[in-house]
Amino acid sequence: MKDRRLRRADLILIAILLAAGVLMSLGAVLLSRDGGTVVVRVDGEVVASYPLSEDREAEIAGVNGGVNRLVIRDGSARIEEASCPDRLCVGMGVIRRAGQSIICLPNRVVIEIAGSGAPETDAVSE
Amino acid sequence: MKNPAKTVALYGLLTALALILSWLEAQIPAFFAVPGVKLGLANLAVVTALYLAGAPCACAVSLLRIVLVSVLFGNSAAFAYSLAGGVFSLLVMILLKKAGRFGTVAVSVCGGVAHVTAQLAAAAVLTGTSALGWYLPVLWFSGIAAGAVIGLIGGELCRALTRAGRKGEKL
Numbered sequence: 001m002k003d004r005r006l007r008r009a010d011l012i013l014i015a016i017l018l019a020a021g022v023l024m025s026l027g028a029v030l031l032s033r034d035g036g037t038v039v040v041r042v043d044g045e046v047v048a049s050y051p052l053s054e055d056r057e058a059e060i061a062g063v064n065g066g067v068n069r070l071v072i073r074d075g076s077a078r079i080e081e082a083s084c085p086d087r088l089c090v091g092m093g094v095i096r097r098a099g100q101s102i103i104c105l106p107n108r109v110v111i112e113i114a115g116s117g118a119p120e121t122d123a124v125s126e
Numbered sequence: 127m128k129n130p131a132k133t134v135a136l137y138g139l140l141t142a143l144a145l146i147l148s149w150l151e152a153q154i155p156a157f158f159a160v161p162g163v164k165l166g167l168a169n170l171a172v173v174t175a176l177y178l179a180g181a182p183c184a185c186a187v188s189l190l191r192i193v194l195v196s197v198l199f200g201n202s203a204a205f206a207y208s209l210a211g212g213v214f215s216l217l218v219m220i221l222l223k224k225a226g227r228f229g230t231v232a233v234s235v236c237g238g239v240a241h242v243t244a245q246l247a248a249a250a251v252l253t254g255t256s257a258l259g260w261y262l263p264v265l266w267f268s269g270i271a272a273g274a275v276i277g278l279i280g281g282e283l284c285r286a287l288t289r290a291g292r293k294g295e296k297l
Contacts, residue, residue, distance in 0.1 A: 010232035017239055017270055025263040100260050110253050
């Protein structure tokens, strides 16, 4: 009865998926570099970029009148305040490594950490 | 299931179940900061439909749920993500079930993983950024865990319903 519920093939498949997840996490950690620039996008367009090394606060105007307040402090960036209903972007915490991002879907705002190179680069993350 | 009235009743019942589960899940506050990490309770109805009545029923329940939820309490952006996740996970689950080697748990786990992957891809396209790749590992594990829970409950539900069906009338 028990093996009908969880067959051998099930366990193998789940084990493969878990292993793939571990590999992905390892890859994400190993490939990460320290970030240099905070790039702000609204609706896919780059609207601003700030060096991660300078403390700063900025109001970002998202779509449909939405506002997100970006705070850069001690080499990391976060959204402190947002007008969106779910405020998931506030809950996403701080980011500091290249390729990390905070997304506010309702306001279509993406905060992204780029490497220390040119801020306009698009190939910051794998 | 040759009786069309029974078919309609079963489709309606499972769609209603999916809607109630969607509503129920919306009442639970997000317990994890990363968007997309959730149980996906409504997929319980989809998995049950798939095993109880087959792929057409699962497609009907899943798509009807997505359309109805977005009409009732959603917005257009959420609709796009739900649709991408729902369609891709349906496809994966139907194919895996067809393969015949896997039980509800593995099918549902793969459905969960397919769901988060497609949603992330949709989000990457809609926001025009590749930086979302960072979330894939987190969402991947959450998809596996949620899929396992849904698969276990769904499997039990199907067994119980089949037993009940045998006792009374054939489903």
